Amino acid sequence: MTEPLLFELDKKGRRGYALPKLDVPTVDPADHIPTKFLRKQLNMPSLSELETVRHFTRLSRMNHSVDVGFYPLGSCTMKYNPKVNENIARLPGFANIHPHQNANSVQGALKLLKTTEKYLAELTGMDAITLQPAAGAHGELTGLLIIKAYHNKKGNNKKKILIPDSGHGTNPASCTMVGYEVVNIKSDNRGCIDIEDLKANITQDVAGLMITNPNTLGLFDENIGELASLVHSVDGLLYYDGANFNAIMGWTRPGDMGFDVVHLNLHKTFSTPHGGGGPGSGPVGVKAHLKEFLPTPFIIEENNTYSLKNENDDTIGAVLGSLGNFSVIVKALAYMMYNGKEGLKAASAYAVLNANYMMKKLKDTYYVPYDRFCKHEFVISGKTFAKHGVKTLDIAKRLLDFGYHSPTIYFPLIVEEAMMFEPTETESKDTLDGFIDVMEKIAKEAVENSDLLKNAPVTTPVRRLDEATAARKPDINFYRKP
Ligand SMILES: *Cc1c(COP(=O)(O)O)cnc(C)c1O
Numbered sequence: 001m002t003e004p005l006l007f008e009l010d011k012k013g014r015r016g017y018a019l020p021k022l023d024v025p026t027v028d029p030a031d032h033i034p035t036k037f038l039r040k041q042l043n044m045p046s047l048s049e050l051e052t053v054r055h056f057t058r059l060s061r062m063n064h065s066v067d068v069g070f071y072p073l074g075s076c077t078m079k080y081n082p083k084v085n086e087n088i089a090r091l092p093g094f095a096n097i098h099p100h101q102n103a104n105s106v107q108g109a110l111k112l113l114k115t116t117e118k119y120l121a122e123l124t125g126m127d128a129i130t131l132q133p134a135a136g137a138h139g140e141l142t143g144l145l146i147i148k149a150y151h152n153k154k155g156n157n158k159k160k161i162l163i164p165d166s167g168h169g170t171n172p173a174s175c176t177m178v179g180y181e182v183v184n185i186k187s188d189n190r191g192c193i194d195i196e197d198l199k200a201n202i203t204q205d206v207a208g209l210m211i212t213n214p215n216t217l218g219l220f221d222e223n224i225g226e227l228a229s230l231v232h233s234v235d236g237l238l239y240y241d242g243a244n245f246n247a248i249m250g251w252t253r254p255g256d257m258g259f260d261v262v263h264l265n266l267h268k269t270f271s272t273p274h275g276g277g278g279p280g281s282g283p284v285g286v287k288a289h290l291k292e293f294l295p296t297p298f299i300i301e302e303n304n305t306y307s308l309k310n311e312n313d314d315t316i317g318a319v320l321g322s323l324g325n326f327s328v329i330v331k332a333l334a335y336m337m338y339n340g341k342e343g344l345k346a347a348s349a350y351a352v353l354n355a356n357y358m359m360k361k362l363k364d365t366y367y368v369p370y371d372r373f374c375k376h377e378f379v380i381s382g383k384t385f386a387k388h389g390v391k392t393l394d395i396a397k398r399l400l401d402f403g404y405h406s407p408t409i410y411f412p413l414i415v416e417e418a419m420m421f422e423p424t425e426t427e428s429k430d431t432l433d434g435f436i437d438v439m440e441k442i443a444k445e446a447v448e449n450s451d452l453l454k455n456a457p458v459t460t461p462v463r464r465l466d467e468a469t470a471a472r473k474p475d476i477n478f479y480r481k482p
Contacts, residue, residue, distance in 0.1 A: 003058050010045035016052055062461040064405050065275075070431050074377045074408035074420025075168065075216055077246045077268035078275065079351075084338075085272065085331035094330050099322030103307050110306035113323055114299050116333045117283075123344070124242070124262050125255020126285030130294045131324035136243050138319065139263025139282030140174035140210075142295060145316045146261060146286060147208050147237050148178055149293040153314060156235060158207035164193050166216045166412040171241060180207055187414055191370040192221040202230050212241035213257065214248070214375035216412045216420070218355060228258025237261060237290075245269040246424070247352060247375035250345035260287050270332035281328040295319045350425035351376040354432060358423055361436045365443040369415050377422035379415050390446040390453050392417040397464060398445070398456035402438045 029038060047055075064071065071078035089095065097106050117129040133139040144161070151158045161175045164185045172182040183201055188194040192215070209231045214220045221227070228238055240254040240262035246269045254262045266281035267274035274280055286294060296315045297308040339347065352375050359368060359378040366380040382392035396406035396419065408420040423432060445452055457463060 003055065003062070006045040006047065006052070006055060009047055009051060009055065012046055014046040014048050014051075016047060016049040064400075064403075066273075069403050069405065070423075070427060070435055071405040072407050072421045072423050072435070073405055074218075074379070074422040075243060075411070076275070076408065077243075077265070077376075077422060077424060078405070079246070079271055079424035080426035081271050081273045081331075082335070085334050088334045089327040089330040094327070099326070107306055109326070110299055110308075111301075112333060113326075113329065114301050114306060116329050116336075117299070119333065119336050120264060120283055121285060123245075123249060123253065124240075124264065124285045125253030126262060127255075127288040128291045128294060129283050129285045130319075131281065131283045131329055132295050132318065132320045132322075133263065133282040133284055134320055134325050135280040136241070136263060136265040136268075136282045137170040137174060138280075139265075139284045140170055140239075140241065141177055142282075142284045142316070142319050143239055143261040143263055143286075144174055144178045144180065144210075145319075146284070146290055146293040147239065148180070149314060149316050150237065150290055151207055151235075153293075154235070156207075157205060158236075159205040160203075161207055161239075162198065162201055162209045162231075162236075164211055164215065165414050166191070167210065168212065168216055168241060168243065169411075171210050175210065185209075187217075190372065191215065191217040191219040192223065193227060195223060195226065198227060198230060202234055202236075204234055206231065206234050206236045208237040208239055208260075210239040210241060212244045213254075214244050214377075216244070217370055217379050217415070218244075218247075218374040218377035218420075218422075219370060219372065220247075220375055224257045232258070243268055244376065246422075247348055247377075249348040250341060251348055255285075255287065260290060261285070266328055266332040271335045272328045272331040279325040279328055281325045281332065283324070297323070299323070347425045348376070351423075354423040354425060354427060355421070357429075358421060358432055358436060361432075362439055365440050366419075376424070377420060379412065379418050379420045381415055382417040382419055385443070385446045385450075386417070388446050388450045390450050392419050394450075394453040394456060395419065395442055395446065398442050398453050399438065400457040401459045404435060404438065 066078050066080055093108060097109055103110060113131055116131060120129045121127065130142065133142045159181050160183050161180045162183050162185050163171050163175070164187055166187050175182045185201060186194040186197040193211070209227065213224055231238055237260040238258055240259040242254065242262050242264040245264055249269065262285045263282050266272055266283065272281070292312065292314040293316055295318050296312050297310045298312065300307050300309050336344065355374050355376050355378050359374055362380060367384045368380050370379070382390070382395050392409050396409045399406045410418055411420060412418060442453070
């Protein structure tokens with residue numbers, strides 16, 4: 001598959017548009033714009049509309065996406081994003097307003113934001129929500145700044161945040177950014193927090209515990225009540241990384257489990273597109289005792305009229321230059337409204353069912369380190385193929401040849417040669433069965449034809465790349481090379 005650059009397709013004089021003859025007087029831009037701002041020439045390729053459409057369509061077909069095929073990337077919740085969400089977000093009343101418009105001219109938008117806050121508060125069991133953070137990691141930063149503001153106000157001398165060794169990489173990174181020291185807590189042989197190790201680390205300088213439940217192994221920690229009271233006993237706070245919320249919508253709530261702060265990833269659980277680098281949305285919810293620390297402005301509702309309140313003594317301040325990534329929030333609210341309470345519950349139930357079905361089916365061929373019911377995702381290990389010289393990376397690359405996105409690999413760090421799958425609720429049993437067949441076929445290849453796996457992928461537009469260099473120094477001329 002090769003694709004020239006637009007500049008190479010350039011044919012001088014070709015046009016992608018036709019304008020009617022001007023029926024107003026022409027003006028010379030130089031009479032209106034200072035000459036230093038005028039372009040002397042604009043180097044643009046000349047192409048017809050159809051050539052341009054084909055170029056971009058061909059490029060898009062070199063990529064994998066949820067709309068093309070199964071995308072079981074664990075922890076990322078790559079579920080189908082219903083197209084009706086896009087139509088709703090593009091309604092002129094939503095699409096053509098400005099974040100700094102006067103509150104009385106955007107009452108509908110403010111009502112939409114307030115409604116989203118209420119729904120998310122209900123789903124998480126929290127008392128107040130901010131929609132400002134633009135991603136999960138941004139939500140973590142916001143939540144940790146709130147935790148820090150709480151301790152500062154009380155005069156608590158806190159230095160540490162506890163994070164289990166299965167935690168997502170953004171968790172320790174966010175703690176470090178707000179100036180907390182990270183203490184790793186061990187997992188027990190069931191994949192949950194080792195209570196004894198937690199007890200040993202509960203000291204007066206603990207600011208909080210940051211976990212996701214179900215955790216990144218897809219396992220629910222039933223000891224959460226005990227964990228919460230241990231942390232609260234030293235006035236520590238519990239932070240819930242809600243990236244795994246797709247497992248529990250409507251079944252249980254972080255607020256009921258004892259959490260004080262939670263972030264959600266609307267671009268995961270609430271079905272808005274992600275994976276291309278944004279935009280995302282990572283709302284943060286807090287219990288009443290932390291409400292005063294939330295970012296400003298607050299959206300205030302009085303007698304069905306909405307206004308913004310900026311002043312608030314204890315706020316951590318704004319974390320975004322607007323009230324949030326509005327179009328993402330519109331899509332997420334649309335998703336919640338047409339699914340309703342029962343629909344959201346069903347989505348989580350099917351997500352969990354699909355993950356357990358896949359895990360059970362793969363158990364005959366792959367090693368399952370934590371052999372118990374999982375939630376919305378599960379982890380297997382490729383270590384049993386080491387004797388054939390095959391690594392998890394080779395298995396993941398081979399999946400691309402069959403038209404599937406690979407699972408998350410080498411995470412969580414506590415599982416050797418880890419592969420983490422999250423099928424989501426939007427996949428049919430046929431899709432799951434097709435994928436399981438391919439996983440079995442690859443396991444057979446690993447034993448009988450390991451060289452094939454080590455050279456995979458062999459059918460994709462680009463072959464095996466050095467992943468670090470490919471991300472840092474992208475080579476857009478790859479297709480020219482033999
Ligand atoms: C995705 C994810 C995050 C970070 O969210 P972003 O929106 O990518 O910043 C944090 N924790 C877990 C468990 C995740 O899966």
